[in-house]
Amino acid sequence: MGKLLVSLYLTFFKIGLWGFGGGYTMIALIQKELEEHRWLTAKEFIDIIAIAEITPGPIAINSATFVGYRIANFSGALIATLGVITPSFVLVLLLAYFFQQLKGFNFINLVLKILGPVIIGLIIATAFIMGGSVLTDKTSILILVGAFILLLTRKVHPILLLALSALAGIIFYS
Amino acid sequence: MERNIKNMFTLFITFFKIGLFTLGGGYAMIPLIKREIVDKHQWIEEKKFIEALAVTQSAPGAVAVNLSIFFGYNLAGSRGAVMAVLGVVLPSFLIILLIAVYFPRFSNYEIIAKAFQGIRPAVIGLILYAGLDLAKSIKWSPFLILFFLLIFFFRVWFQINPAALIAISIIAGVLYYLVSNVK
Numbered sequence: 201m202g203k204l205l206v207s208l209y210l211t212f213f214k215i216g217l218w219g220f221g222g223g224y225t226m227i228a229l230i231q232k233e234l235e236e237h238r239w240l241t242a243k244e245f246i247d248i249i250a251i252a253e254i255t256p257g258p259i260a261i262n263s264a265t266f267v268g269y270r271i272a273n274f275s276g277a278l279i280a281t282l283g284v285i286t287p288s289f290v291l292v293l294l295l296a297y298f299f300q301q302l303k304g305f306n307f308i309n310l311v312l313k314i315l316g317p318v319i320i321g322l323i324i325a326t327a328f329i330m331g332g333s334v335l336t337d338k339t340s341i342l343i344l345v346g347a348f349i350l351l352l353t354r355k356v357h358p359i360l361l362l363a364l365s366a367l368a369g370i371i372f373y374s
Numbered sequence: 375m376e377r378n379i380k381n382m383f384t385l386f387i388t389f390f391k392i393g394l395f396t397l398g399g400g401y402a403m404i405p406l407i408k409r410e411i412v413d414k415h416q417w418i419e420e421k422k423f424i425e426a427l428a429v430t431q432s433a434p435g436a437v438a439v440n441l442s443i444f445f446g447y448n449l450a451g452s453r454g455a456v457m458a459v460l461g462v463v464l465p466s467f468l469i470i471l472l473i474a475v476y477f478p479r480f481s482n483y484e485i486i487a488k489a490f491q492g493i494r495p496a497v498i499g500l501i502l503y504a505g506l507d508l509a510k511s512i513k514w515s516p517f518l519i520l521f522f523l524l525i526f527f528f529r530v531w532f533q534i535n536p537a538a539l540i541a542i543s544i545i546a547g548v549l550y551y552l553v554s555n556v557k
Contacts, residue, residue: 369492
């Protein structure tokens with residue numbers, strides 16, 4: 201158990217450390233770690249993302265808490281959540297401390313410029329990888345296309361989108 | 375703002391509220407954070423808020439978590455940072471814990487299982503759209519497009535760990551920056 205908790209903490213520390221750009225980058229990182237440790241299946245993780253979208257708070261925190269609980273109950277949830285926050289805490293405190301000195305140096309633009317295409321590449325790659333385990337029949341492909349068109353043309357709220365797709369699932373799979 | 379216990383409590387409650395009332399997370403949280411910190415409590419002026427937004431985004435991690443640490447520190451030192459981050463995280467933590475305990479029981483119902491069968495492809499759509507939406511904020515050059523394609527293929531075909539790809543990209547970017555500024 202102790203070994204598992206250490207592994208959980210270090211894994212989510214790593215996710216927090218490289219999670220530039222926030223939530224969706226972290227989804228890409230978590231997906232790989234879950235697959236490597238065989239902690240959860242792709243479907244289970246996608247369900248967690250859906251739950252994270254419809255509950256308050258950052259996706260990274262929601263996923264860390266949920267995954268941690270599934271692997272090692274309450275202590276797992278606590279350890280994973282602390283792990284994902286620790287790098288932010290240290291780095292943002294440093295940024296806050298040196299805020300005045302950093303203002304002249306255009307740090308943000310540098311980081312964002314380098315990482316922009318990287319983050320986008322990783323997010324789209326993750327959609328492809330996870331799509332492989334979900335898009336197994338015509339109905340699921342139809343729902344994906346429908347969801348994507350709704351997002352593109354109407355910018356529907358994620359909660360409304362998930363409610364509609366849940367309805368579609370109940371109708372088409374019955 | 376003085377560093378007394380009452381203010382620590384206000385800080386905690388304010389960020390607890392921010393954590394509780396923002397659905398979806400990320401950039402959706404920014405207007406609410408601004409309303410609480412700039413408009414309501416007037417802890418920070420708007421100009422500094424925007425600067426802080428830019429700086430905290432250069433650090434890894436969830437946007438709301440980073441902002442809470444930054445403002446907590448600015449308002450009441452490192453103890454303030456701890457209070458603010460605990461406040462912003464606690465609502466998610468408690469709600470997800472509750473769901474994690476009861477979700478397996480619910481997912482056994484056939485109707486819930488079918489609903490999630492419909493939801494999963496939509497989640498893939500959301501992730502794809504998030505990537506596309508970010509792509510709109512970038513000034514693309516042939517070099518950046520090539521970089522994007524490389525990262526995509528390395529991830530999908532060679533199954534390289536995203537953390538490694540991010541780390542290598544940062545090192546490559548900093549080296550390029552240094553070299554192009556030396557001459």
